[in-house]
Amino acid sequence: MPKTPASPARTPLSRDRVLHTAVRFADENGLGSLSMRKLAQALDVEAMSLYNHVANKDDLLDGIVDLVVAEIEVPEIGGDWKAAMRRRATSAHETLRRHPWATGLIGSRINVGPAMLRYVDATIGCLHTAGFSLQQADRAWNAMDSHIYGFTLQELNFPLVPDEYASAAEQFLPLIPAESHPHMNALARLVSSGAHNGVADFDFGLDLILDGLERVRQTRPE
Known part of the structure; x- marks a missing residue:
């Protein structure tokens, strides 16, 4: 009798595999859809087996944050x-x-995972070595991260894509007549005509922050 083909060996479950699968799941379905039950289904295991590798949902979230920061x-x-x-x-x-x-x-x-701690410590170290006081370095990296996070959130959630800006500006013009809103009207006309794309510029804001920090660095802390 012919031999029955052996079943392929299953990849052992590990914390690393659980976390990487959770990141992929969140990328594809959104964080709100991530649950221990759905993650177990994605891994083809029983939900209870996940708790051998992550303590709870909070531990899972901390772990996937650290993977992203890495x-x-x-x-x-x-x-x-x-x-x-x-x-x-x-x-x-x-x-x-x-x-x-x-x-x-x-x-x-x-967030106190190893990747986050390394990332923050190196950031403070880079700034402090460059001549910022520790207090200035703390404010500096927080100012930069506020720009990074805020810009990213706006970019991800803005209701229009760049290709729609010109037509949207054209439709918006009747709401901002030049008589009452001259500056908005003029800017909208630039966008609708294609003379200005209206797209937010990450580097523009970053340049302003870095130039401002250079002036701070040249001051002497009390």
Whole structure:
């Protein structure tokens, strides 16, 4: 009798596999859809087996936040601090766009995973080594992160895509006549004509912050 083909070996369940699967699930379905039951189904295991690798839902969320943060470039300490912080900001923005659910989660939790601790410590170290006091460094990286998180959230949730801006501006014009809203009317006409694309510019805001921080760095803290 022919032998029955052996079933393929199942990949052992581990914390790393649980967390990476949870990140993929959240990317595809949104964080609101992530539950221990649905995650277990995605892994083809019983839900109770997950608790051998994550303590609870909070532990799962902390773990997936840390995986996302691990994708962000960590700034080098020493050298050109502006270039390092620019790369950090750009990397963070790109990472958060890949994981649209992560920005809100990062901002709403106290994150003490190893990737987050390394990321924050290197950021403070980069700024402090460049001449910022620790107090200035703290304010500096928080100002940058406010721009990164706020810009990303607006970009992800804005109701229009860039290709729709011109037509939307054209439709908006009757609501902002030049007699009562001259500046908005003029700007909307630039967008509707294609002379200005109206798209928010991440680097524009980043440049303003970095230039402002350079002025702060040149001051002497009390």
